[in-house]
Amino acid sequence: MKRQSLARNVAQVKSPQQHFTSATPPPANVRSPWMAIISLVLSIVCTLALFDQGEWDLETIQGLGLFSVVALILGIITINTKRPGYGMAIAGTVLSGVSLLVFVGLCVN
Numbered sequence: 001m002k003r004q005s006l007a008r009n010v011a012q013v014k015s016p017q018q019h020f021t022s023a024t025p026p027p028a029n030v031r032s033p034w035m036a037i038i039s040l041v042l043s044i045v046c047t048l049a050l051f052d053q054g055e056w057d058l059e060t061i062q063g064l065g066l067f068s069v070v071a072l073i074l075g076i077i078t079i080n081t082k083r084p085g086y087g088m089a090i091a092g093t094v095l096s097g098v099s100l101l102v103f104v105g106l107c108v109n
Contacts, residue, residue: 033085035074039092042071046099058107065103071096 046068075093078085 031084033078033083033088035083036078036085036088036092039071039075039078039096040088041092042067043075043092043095043099046071046103047095050099050102056106061103061106065100065107068096068100068103072100 046064049064071092075089075096077083078089079093083089
């Protein structure tokens with residue numbers, strides 16, 4: 001009895017089991033949340049730009065307003081088509097909407 005269990009233990013030590021996973025590409029039907037990520041990043045840039053204390057010229061305000069519009073459009077498209085990154089798209093849409101309202105207010109002044 002002892003000899004059999006000792007032989008099994010020695011066999012297990014001599015040949016350790018190795019588990020390898022193959023590097024297979026993801027399935028073709030999986031979509032990446034690139035639109036939601038771009039929406040969130042652009043809206044964060046626009047929101048952080050609101051805290052800048054320097055003087056802004058009209059071109060800067062228009063450029064940041066354009067970033068806000070692009071972020072808003074990409075966020076709305078992501079939300080309406082139920083693409084991956086739904087939460088990021090909502091956050092990007094809210095932030096870009098607030099930033100856009102501020103930039104429009106600055107352009108009117």
